[in-house]
Amino acid sequence: MKYMLKYSPLLLVLVIALSSCREEPNYSDIPAITFDRVEQYTYTKNQIVFDSLVIAVDYQDGDGDLGLSRGEGGSQTGPDFEPPFEPGSPYFDNFIVNMQVKRGNTYEPTFVNFNGRFPRLSSDDKAEALEGEIRYTITSFTTESYPFRDTVRFEVYIYDRALHQSNVIYTDDVILYQGQ
Numbered sequence: 001m002k003y004m005l006k007y008s009p010l011l012l013v014l015v016i017a018l019s020s021c022r023e024e025p026n027y028s029d030i031p032a033i034t035f036d037r038v039e040q041y042t043y044t045k046n047q048i049v050f051d052s053l054v055i056a057v058d059y060q061d062g063d064g065d066l067g068l069s070r071g072e073g074g075s076q077t078g079p080d081f082e083p084p085f086e087p088g089s090p091y092f093d094n095f096i097v098n099m100q101v102k103r104g105n106t107y108e109p110t111f112v113n114f115n116g117r118f119p120r121l122s123s124d125d126k127a128e129a130l131e132g133e134i135r136y137t138i139t140s141f142t143t144e145s146y147p148f149r150d151t152v153r154f155e156v157y158i159y160d161r162a163l164h165q166s167n168v169i170y171t172d173d174v175i176l177y178q179g180q
Contacts, residue, residue: 025129027062031158031166034058036133038154038171040179049148049177051141055097057134057156057169063127065161067120068094080120084163093117094159095136102151102173114138114154134158141176150176 039054059066068080076087084091093115100107118134146152154171 027060027129029062030164031059031061031160033166033169035169035171038174042177042179049143051177052139055136059134060131062129064122064130068117069120091159091163096157098155100153146176148177
């Protein structure tokens with residue numbers, strides 16, 4: 001018991017020192033994403049069936065410049081609404097989602113996209129490696145717009161604030177209006 005009390009502060013300092021030696025990951029400054037899952041939620045309102053999909057992708061970025069801030073009070077003002085991120089520019093949206101419909105064994109591109117913005121993932125402008133998950137929700141599916149039991153998938157990629165485009169990933173197939 002006497003030895004345990006004598007050496008416990010030393011052991012505590014050693015544990016803290018070893019845990020603080022964690023090496024920062026060395027990711028590319030070009031963001032990389034991997035497909036994780038699609039969550040599907042189907043519900044009925046006024047005899048119309050709705051689907052809400054959540055696309056989850058994992059990301060890694062070496063300099064942490066992912067996401068665009070929202071304007072004050074919902075306005076489109078601030079640095080993340082100035083060129084090249086102004087409305088109408090190809091970089092206004094940083095989460096690009098193109099829908100494809102399965103016909104037989106092939107996927108046909110559609111004119112439909114569900115592009116949007118995800119917020120800044122780092123609270124400051126300090127370059128730091130980031131990794132995590134982005135969950136992106138699409139709530140636009142109704143039986144009035146899309147056929148029942150159509151099979152779709154989504155092509156997804158993101159942009160960082162330096163305008164680097166990530167790799168392109170594809171989701172698993174989703175059969176519309178089959179979620180729980």
